[in-house]
Amino acid sequence: MARRRERRVEQSQDRRKERVGTATREDKFSDSDASDCKLIGIFVVFFIVIPAISVLVYSIKYGSGTKRFEPVVTERGLIKTDISYQEILAENLKIPENASQRHYDYPVLAYITPWNSRGYEMANRFNSKFTHLSPVWYDLKSQGSSLVMDGRHNADKGWLSELRMKGDALVLPRVVLEAFPTKLLKKKKQRDKAIDLIVTECKEMDYDGIVLESWSRWAAYGVLHDPDMRNMALKFIKQLGHALHSVRSTRNPEQKLQLVYVIGPPHSEKLQQHDFGPEDLRSLSDAVDGFSLMTYDFSGPNNPGPNAPLQWIRFTLQLLLGPPGNNTQNLAPKIFLGINFYGNDFILSGGSGGAAVVGRDYLSLLEKHRPLIQWEKNSGEHFFVYSDENNVRHAVFYPSLMSIYLRLEEARSWGTGISIWEIGQGLDYFFGLL
Template sequence: MKYITTVIHILFLFDACFSTLSPPTDKKGQKGVKTQEGPRKNNVLDRKLVLETPLVKDIIKYHATYHQDLSTSHFNNPVLGYVTPWNNKGYDVAKTWAPKFNYISPVWLQIKRQAPNIYIISGLQDVDHAWMKAIKQKGSASNLKVLPRIIFENWQVSDLKAFFLEPSLHSEQKALIEEIKKSCKQWKFDGVVLEMLSQIGKFADKSVKFIQQFGSEMSDDNLKLILVYPPFRGYPNDEFFIQAFNDIYPYVEAVSVMTYDFSNPQKPGPNAPLYWMRLCVEKLIDNDENSVKRLKILLGLNFYGNSYTANGGGPIVGTEYIELLKNAKNNQALSYNNNTAENYVEIRTSQGTKKIFYPTLYSIQKRLDLAREYGTGVAIWELGQGLDYFYDLF
């Protein structure tokens, strides 16, 4: 998943490990703004914080507060949350708001082809059984499932040819499926989130039958398979993925569509324009009223942002965003673009002027409304990057 991988390599530096269950406190911020923390009697909707152009000082003040009722859901379709080992706050978020999620996907696993018909899963040293048990207990009402993400790692062209093209492909694919199922049973996973389509290049058109077989065999063993899926970008192979979805969705629990990373330092701009996300959904559903098909689409929501300068810039997480906002002018409000349905703000810092795109309560609500309109679920990349009060909306 090259778009997410770029973010991953940068974000591991910004580990923010702190609890979300601390009692209400006040911390002195820059320019006299106090940051409030902890549970509150009312949610962000009741507190009138979901505004099109919020004030910077209000974001700084309230971002670490959240509704004391952690179990009531405001979004009734499936929700997947990714958690990464390099951003430990995500583990706390998953535990705190477990009832809001249907699936939690810790980014732990890699699978390699070691030799003909021999596959090795690495990353199992990151598995935290106590954490898995805790989130499942707290998420019992939503019947929460833990599905680690597993990614094809260091596959050579010879490996892909053996897997997708050679006469032995049936035994190769069978061996991989059996190794993953064995690990799920041994480590008490409910299944996996499989990321492979963005890594296999020209072999993607050979993947459909494998995914169908994989999904069927996982289902036979009462295990779930979610497939990471590319968004529509106007690339030559986009039409293949659109058509392949019709052949794939009956065999998988869901597809997690990567509707983020629309812009980058070479092309600065919004993280995931709403019109583009709408297009991605419409391409997959193709006017089909099948509600089962729609529910199997998990629309990607980025909980990270980007800070751009004249010399480039790059991704930021919530803790960095708040620190940047402390450089804003008094009573400065965020700007809002009706076309993209994203907020942004320009701030002068010691490193120069920065234009910052980062999710707000309002932009997230607009995307949840889009998911409700089309009957899809959502997938959050990733839980440790967001602000605490975001979860009031789910």
């Protein structure tokens, strides 16, 4: 349990953890309460003008010209903005008969965490929906003057075997590079050792490659602010990619081992030295098979609001790929646009704070508070407001069929793939959209 708590802390730093454990709630939300409506109005205005990044400004200044998609109507008519809590409770477990059919031809990468066993179940159940599966298993760490690969104890060989009997999705475990970057990047022996550990693990465990996460940690250490160290970081990623590409999969000799690299969105309107930008994308394009772009966690406890506003997603993609006709646009298929299957429960009054909301928590909140679910068109997300047992007001943002559909279509319009964090946190009927 201690190990799992540590992992949750790490995921918080990456803006990608599973956050669980909400307080007990009582008071039902009433849509006739005038003060509630006023609070909602104030809240919506607040998150539209978040000081850190103005989504509205991005929309006006950097609009990509992306086509706005009209919602389609499924046989049950659930992809819509006007949705009730009763419909979600009644329909979330229902999956169309053609659940195995893929609706998009772009790559779909799904993350799975060892502390959420439901993700393993969903990976098996909807195997045909995914092209890449990334169980969050490994950390590459410094140990004295050496390096160690920690995490094989997480690897579930039985699940891997069952998974591969059901489909062809590539399995690329995530490896977080926690080794001290100054030592790793400056010393050839350390770089070679790190690459050898990764490639050897892929061979011995019969993986199809890895998903590597290191950029955010390098930025936190200040490595990416130094031009020389930044170049060394890029060279290491290239070296690792070429090393993986030199190895053939034992399951499919025609397939080389793959490298997917995790990148974050920019933190300001203008790219900073430590941000991953279009030049980095072009520089690594031959060595990296895909870039997992973390377009979620836009808001936080100190600036409550939507998880991933559509206008911010468009701005991020335009900043990374450039305007239509730019020579970076042809790299769009290597981008896996991040889509969150979790939500957030933010405190609006009586202080600040919040916690992640996964599917089971969300359904419990709906059953308890019977809220009025509202659509915020500027962000393209649903939310609701409720009061807890201490009469503290909360706002809950959680994905809906409509919000996910719009983001899937956004990926299609740009020619990118998608990456989902993480499939154990969603509702069953989300998978019918993929």
